[in-house]
Amino acid sequence: MDTPTTPSMLLAHDHLRLERLFSELRDAFEADAREDIPLLWTELDTGLRAHLEAEEKHALPRFAETDPSEASALRAEHDAIRKQLDELDVMVDLHVLRADAAAAFLDLLQAHAAREEKLLYRWVEERADAEGESLLGGARERLARR
Ligand SMILES: [Fe+2]
Numbered sequence: 633m634d635t636p637t638t639p640s641m642l643l644a645h646d647h648l649r650l651e652r653l654f655s656e657l658r659d660a661f662e663a664d665a666r667e668d669i670p671l672l673w674t675e676l677d678t679g680l681r682a683h684l685e686a687e688e689k690h691a692l693p694r695f696a697e698t699d700p701s702e703a704s705a706l707r708a709e710h711d712a713i714r715k716q717l718d719e720l721d722v723m724v725d726l727h728v729l730r731a732d733a734a735a736a737f738l739d740l741l742q743a744h745a746a747r748e749e750k751l752l753y754r755w756v757e758e759r760a761d762a763e764g765e766s767l768l769g770g771a772r773e774r775l776a777r778r
């Protein structure tokens with residue numbers, strides 16, 4: 633995929649990257665590749681937490697001024713995602729993460745991503761001229777730290 637040049641593209645690009653990691657994880661489950669699962673999980677966990685943080689720091693505060701209820705619903709979904717991540721982290725550590733638990737989590741993430749792309753990312757895109765560079769720079773820096 634091309635290098636993203638707008639903040640919403642950057643975030644949507646990151647959704648795709650995380651989704652790809654998830655499908656690698658699914659393949660690892662299918663192949664029963666026990667050594668790959670914790671490595672892929674750690675990459676996904678780190679990337680996902682950085683993504684949530686980037687949105688909370690660089691997109692949601694300004695979006696909340698326009699649509700407070702949608703912004704707080706998205707934040708609540710982030711909290712639910714982190715709670716699930718914490719639980720799944722423990723399962724990975726204990727080597728008891730199962731494919732069906734990972735698949736249920738993926739459903740949660742996909743629903744969140746779809747909701748976000750419809751409203752939040754569109755809103756960010758519309759601000760691409762005015763505030764886009766600061767949104768893009770900040771989010772890029774945060775995503776690069778993962
Ligand atoms: Fe999000």
Ligand SMILES: [Fe+2]
Nearest residue numbers: 643687745748
């Ligand atoms: Fe997102």
